[in-house]
Amino acid sequence: MDLRFSQSEQEFRHGLRSWLAETIPTLPPRPHRDDWPARRAYDTGWQRGMFDAGYAGVDWPAAHGGLGATPTEQLVFLEETAAARAPYVGANFVGLLHAGPTLVVEGTDAQRARYLPRILRGDDVWCQGFSEPDAGSDLASLRTTAVREGDHYVVNGRKVWTSMAQVADYCELLVRTDPDAPKHRGISWLILPMSTPGVQVRPLRTAGGSSEFSELTLDDVRVPVENLVGAENDGWRVAMVTFSFERGTAFIGEVIDSRNILAEIASIARSTPAPRGGTLWDDAALRRDVGRLTADVHGLWALIRKNVSEAAAGMIPVQGASVFKLRFTESRQKIGDLAAHVLGRSALAMSDLPGLAGGRNGHLVEDRVTTLAYTIAAGTSQIQKNILAERSLGLPKEPRWTSR
């Protein structure tokens, strides 16, 4: 393991840091959380800026338009963008972090040429149509069907929790192409243009008050056969490729963000009067909680660096994505609880309340509500534990329950 940064990695860091310092002050104000067209424009505008500056697709291979950065440079990229409080990947999440990388590995030359440059430039937004009302953790039970008719598939079914579907141009869609095959074997991975007739998007409201997800209804939707990624009925394997990207990188940038939030919690506690005199920061239990969670976050960052160092040396990290996701998402929720404790009554409002906690409550409350979903999205904590038990620790597989 080698945790030092090389000369070229240091140069990469300094170049990026200066570009961020110049660029971030020139960005327009962030749009309201529920104004999705404005959010799309803001997120794709940021992506375009990164493209023009040569920072788009930092982890994508150079042959496919990315930066071809080493794992350590990718880490430096996440560290610097989070420290500079650069915009989050946002609406570009699915395209950049998993649909694009899946096409790099599994797509045809024609698919790569058509879709990848547009994702990198921020021209197209993608969403993920995997989950269904009766197929979440047990994704292989999905029922949306695709029946081949000439050079099209005719798709019928329902998808749910499709993040950002209301502003997406394309959807990575899992469908059942062979209803008679064992459930993992009859699935295919399709590119669905969201403007196709028969696609209906119904936004669902979250606890955060935003319509981040939608339900998709697919009614005789005709998808060209050329939009099949991988072979027909081999979609489960392609979906595992997608998951390897989704679970591997999704939360890493947020570790740095957590450090910023903990520092903010400490700063609010230092300036908030305690009921019996002094400030909230005089409470040793609170300081201990901040200290413990800060140590957690530093430990997780060290784990990421260890994994990156092992991956760069050609090894498969033992404490991989599932360990990280499990621990990070739980720590992140504890940070939210601590923020609520410090905010007191202002933890009840998602808009800034002048006077209480210095008017800094809004984004902390929004953040807390958002983190409630972290232990569910991209595979629940229980599923991560199953993966670890069965694949890393070699414990027996969980029993298959049959209903009577």
Ligand SMILES: Cc1cc2nc3c(=O)[nH]c(=O)nc-3n(C[C@H](O)[C@H](O)[C@H](O)COP(=O)(O)OP(=O)(O)OC[C@H]3O[C@@H](n4cnc5c(N)ncnc54)[C@H](O)[C@@H]3O)c2cc1C
């Ligand atoms: C913020 C967020 C964004 C999302 N975005 C998308 C998206 O863009 N596209 C998409 O397709 N999906 C998306 N999802 C859906 C997500 O993938 C599912 O919510 C998740 O896989 C869990 O499925 P479920 O909600 O159906 O819960 P269920 O699978 O019904 O699980 C219910 C409970 O049972 C537990 N459980 C289930 N099976 C087992 C088992 N075998 N052993 C032990 N416990 C078990 C689970 O851990 C959970 O606690 C998103 C979810 C969230 C929260």
